[in-house]
Amino acid sequence: YREDKPMVMAAVKKLEENDFYPKQLCGKLEAAANFCFEGVYKEELPWGNGHINDTYRVTFENEQGVKKHYILQQMNKSIFKNPVELMENIVGVTEFLKRKISANGGNPERETLNVIPAKDGKPYYVDSEGEYWRAYVFIENTVSYDLIDNPEILYEGGLAFGRFQSMLADYPAKTLHETIPGFHDTRERFETFKKAVEEDVCSRADLVREEIQFVLDREEIVDCFQDLLRSGKISFRVTHNDTKINNVLMDKDTKKGICVIDLDTVMPGVAMNDFGDAVRIGASTALEDEQNLDKVWCDLELFEACAKGFIEGCGGKLSQEEIKLLPMGARLMTYECGMRFLMDYIQGDIYFKIHRPGQNLDRARTQFKLVSDMEHKWKVMENIVKKYM
Numbered sequence: 001y002r003e004d005k006p007m008v009m010a011a012v013k014k015l016e017e018n019d020f021y022p023k024q025l026c027g028k029l030e031a032a033a034n035f036c037f038e039g040v041y042k043e044e045l046p047w048g049n050g051h052i053n054d055t056y057r058v059t060f061e062n063e064q065g066v067k068k069h070y071i072l073q074q075m076n077k078s079i080f081k082n083p084v085e086l087m088e089n090i091v092g093v094t095e096f097l098k099r100k101i102s103a104n105g106g107n108p109e110r111e112t113l114n115v116i117p118a119k120d121g122k123p124y125y126v127d128s129e130g131e132y133w134r135a136y137v138f139i140e141n142t143v144s145y146d147l148i149d150n151p152e153i154l155y156e157g158g159l160a161f162g163r164f165q166s167m168l169a170d171y172p173a174k175t176l177h178e179t180i181p182g183f184h185d186t187r188e189r190f191e192t193f194k195k196a197v198e199e200d201v202c203s204r205a206d207l208v209r210e211e212i213q214f215v216l217d218r219e220e221i222v223d224c225f226q227d228l229l230r231s232g233k234i235s236f237r238v239t240h241n242d243t244k245i246n247n248v249l250m251d252k253d254t255k256k257g258i259c260v261i262d263l264d265t266v267m268p269g270v271a272m273n274d275f276g277d278a279v280r281i282g283a284s285t286a287l288e289d290e291q292n293l294d295k296v297w298c299d300l301e302l303f304e305a306c307a308k309g310f311i312e313g314c315g316g317k318l319s320q321e322e323i324k325l326l327p328m329g330a331r332l333m334t335y336e337c338g339m340r341f342l343m344d345y346i347q348g349d350i351y352f353k354i355h356r357p358g359q360n361l362d363r364a365r366t367q368f369k370l371v372s373d374m375e376h377k378w379k380v381m382e383n384i385v386k387k388y389m
């Protein structure tokens with residue numbers, strides 16, 4: 001399919017009429033034809049392991065036969081209710097980062113996401129089914145990890161997320177739209193969780209009473225950061241809010257942290273949560289959906305590497321109070337994420353993508369195992385971060 005729109009549209013129509021390809025494929029082709037990609041469409045592959053958006057690597061070939069990759073993503077409209085505002089945030093943040101990276105002598109094509117506009121100049125494309133698509137420069141020769149066992153690599157992840165926060169320290173926070181209201185409002189999430197358990201729309205609550213109790217038993221922690229914000233002991237910063245370790249691309253050869261991606265939730269937030277969410281997967285000894293819980297714990301060497309990287313990356317911008325609270329960020333984000341997975345299981349897997357039945361429950365269980373393990377190791381974790389105060 002060549003990139004001129006009428007031809008692709010005709011092809012899409014024909015495919016639909018013959019019911020030859022699933023609609024999803026048509027959407028992809030239509031979207032691919034409507035971004036400013038160079039050359040002729042060759043192929044697309046599903047890409048990465050994100051739980052939210054549908055991500056593809058598309059390949060185009062120019063007249064000289066040179067192939068170029070792009071990231072093409074269908075945004076999750078049921079989660080991000082306002083994709084236009086969302087893209088406004090992403091354009092604002094990436095343009096700001098590009099200026100900073102250039103000023104520091106870095107490579108702005110590689111060290112931040114670069115939005116590729118649609119042919120009508122907008123930073124997104126709406127297909128004939130009303131789905132929203134966006135495109136990014138594909139950052140070549142990088143890898144993103146779902147599991148890390150090497151502290152040096154996790155140090156790089158922490159460093160990248162810390163730097164990201166530090167670079168955005170003077171970003172005009174008021175211009176950011178709240179893409180998911182109350183995203184890390186753990187109190188609100190706790191109340192929503194209790195309601196979901198009461199409603200029990202799929203009659204699954206009885207299957208997971210122990211896990212539900214685990215969440216309820218820890219109500220005391222849900223307000224901790226909100227209380228500190230209210231008392232003025234900590235302040236909001238512009239944060240990433242989804243610092244899962246596979247949201248940083250590392251160089252394939254050097255394993256250095258290259259680019260922080262997945263900017264859908266960049267909003268005012270709490271510094272410790274960005275650290276905590278990175279530890280949640282980064283310092284875990286097993287995959288997020290591991291079924292054998294004996295394999296799952298929080299590795300303290302990895303925890304320290306992540307803390308060292310994050311604190312260094314923040315470049316002196318974290319207060320002593322914030323550094324002291326880093327273990328709490330890890331515990332709270334892991335708890336909150338486990339609660340979200342469990343709620344999604346109870347509600348019938350409507351939020352996070354799953355690839356097998358029970359996967360959200362397995363994910364919840366690993367998170368709770370990690371929380372318990374952190375609780376056992378609490379004093380050591382506190383002493384680790386004190387070294388960096």
Ligand code: ADP
Pocket residue numbers: 047048049050051052053054055071113136137138139140142144246247249261262263
């Ligand atoms: P989700 O919101 O579903 O997590 P992401 O934006 O994180 O989606 O993208 C999913 C995966 O695609 C990432 O974990 C990464 O592996 C890969 N990816 C995303 N953007 C790029 C890019 N610009 N270059 C290379 N790989 C990318």
Ligand code: GN1
Pocket residue numbers: 049050051052053241242244247262264265288337
């Ligand atoms: C989602 O998009 P992804 O896969 O990087 C989720 C995070 C969760 C994470 C759990 C917008 O992150 O909040 O912590 O899954 N993102 C959103 O793995 O809800």
Ligand code: MG
Pocket residue numbers: 050051244246247262
């Ligand atoms: Mg992601």
